[in-house]
Amino acid sequence: MTLPPIDQQYMLDFLTGLLNTPSPTGFSAAAIDYTEQALRQFPEVTCVHTRKGGLLVKWTGQRDDHPRALTAHVDTLGAMVKEIKSNGRLKLTKLGGFAWNVVEGEGVTVFTLTGKQIRGSFLLAKSSSHVHGAATGDAKRDDDAMEVRLDALTQNAAETRALGIQVGDFVAFDPRVEVSNGFIRSRHLDDKACVANLVCAVKALHDADLQPVQTTYLLISNYEEVGHGASAGIPPEVEELVAVDMAAIGDGQNSDEFHASICVKDSGGPYHHGLSTHLRNLAEQHEIPYKVDIYPYYGSDGEAYWRAGGDVKVALIGPGVDASHSYERTHMDALVATSQWVLAYVLG
Numbered sequence: 001m002t003l004p005p006i007d008q009q010y011m012l013d014f015l016t017g018l019l020n021t022p023s024p025t026g027f028s029a030a031a032i033d034y035t036e037q038a039l040r041q042f043p044e045v046t047c048v049h050t051r052k053g054g055l056l057v058k059w060t061g062q063r064d065d066h067p068r069a070l071t072a073h074v075d076t077l078g079a080m081v082k083e084i085k086s087n088g089r090l091k092l093t094k095l096g097g098f099a100w101n102v103v104e105g106e107g108v109t110v111f112t113l114t115g116k117q118i119r120g121s122f123l124l125a126k127s128s129s130h131v132h133g134a135a136t137g138d139a140k141r142d143d144d145a146m147e148v149r150l151d152a153l154t155q156n157a158a159e160t161r162a163l164g165i166q167v168g169d170f171v172a173f174d175p176r177v178e179v180s181n182g183f184i185r186s187r188h189l190d191d192k193a194c195v196a197n198l199v200c201a202v203k204a205l206h207d208a209d210l211q212p213v214q215t216t217y218l219l220i221s222n223y224e225e226v227g228h229g230a231s232a233g234i235p236p237e238v239e240e241l242v243a244v245d246m247a248a249i250g251d252g253q254n255s256d257e258f259h260a261s262i263c264v265k266d267s268g269g270p271y272h273h274g275l276s277t278h279l280r281n282l283a284e285q286h287e288i289p290y291k292v293d294i295y296p297y298y299g300s301d302g303e304a305y306w307r308a309g310g311d312v313k314v315a316l317i318g319p320g321v322d323a324s325h326s327y328e329r330t331h332m333d334a335l336v337a338t339s340q341w342v343l344a345y346v347l348g
């Protein structure tokens, strides 16, 4: 059978809106709501919130004797206020695994407990080379060397506290979304690109008036970047779980920005050989542009569920994303390929 087409304009619109909705791990309710709003346009799915704050979507199939699930995560890298410094600036603590240098100079939003949003930028404390000379280039970018300069009138800790800022406030880095020549450049394509892949797969079947072969759950998880996103939330009757998350590109990697990848092994070991082989066969059959790869420093929500005791087959697919956990980029070709693969899976 021919797979139904993916609405690429819808994909870009949904993805751009999601990328522009801040959702650092632990503070992703707005992105969950945004995704739910989009899915509520399709009567063939129903949405419930998990207690942990994720979104569990039930996509009714022709049969439900072997239910399946796919998962993608809406939480992203980010930070929290660790300390208010005596100069009124903020020391941060990381949410998720990344190096400070990849966000150096980025715009930030601080979310206070009372709902205020205060802008600023994330800088090396010794940023001015006119003052610090070689130290500006040489300094190790660690927690103590970096600070948030707030766009507010404050010169000491008391004035910063008076703005409403407290230890524990969430901080989001600007995504800087830009679409050009088929490329999508933004922070946090990991894993918002794949949330878009799942939503667009639902839309594609809706538009084509088709149904998944088996009842299929979509878990939009919200704690993946700290390792336990999908450890809860997958219904116990599910027999197979396909995690949809970005493919890692770089020296020695097979993945690129124009293909979807299937990861057969990462830091957590091999994925389920039978399910991975099934997905590879589907890609061959439907001529989906794909690569097979191994990610050296990587864990997924599929493994999170395995480690939590989930007795399911697990596989991992996703679009190639360049400079992951930095200023990321992918191409529409990889996004379309990934959504097609999801369609081949749910229809196969």
Ligand SMILES: [Zn+2]
Binding pocket: 073, 190, 191, 224, 245, 246
């Ligand atoms: Zn991810």
